[in-house]
Amino acid sequence: MTLEWEQVIVHSVDPVALGQWWTEALGWVVVHASDDEFEIRPAPDRLPGSDFVRVDENKTAKSRPHLDFRPDDQAAEVARPVAHGAQHVYIGQGEQSWVVLADTEVNEFCVGGRRRL
Structure with missing residues (x-):
């Protein structure tokens, strides 16, 4: 299939x-x-x-699935959703190379480091 x-x-x-x-x-x-x-x-x-x-x-707990994005420019692609109201969030990730954000309904997503070729 x-x-x-x-x-x-x-x-x-x-x-x-x-x-x-x-x-x-x-x-x-x-x-x-x-x-x-x-x-x-x-x-x-x-x-x-x-x-x-x-x-x-309304959402009441941490999202189980979430989206991961791999940008060309991490700083720019973190700044863009933040400018539209995304929030930085801590979900237990510690110090990592990716940034965890949440949209306006608190759905978490990650913006990773530079896109791999």
């Missing part, structure tokens, strides 16, 4: 606001939007993407 990774589902109390935040933070494009679902991708025909889906409850 062959599988293609389509998207990461992110539960959200406000999928439009959180999806728009990630659109701006990543520089991606919106491919679907409604009050209950907001889907973004790197380009309209490029996978995987992210789909933000409405849930009624």
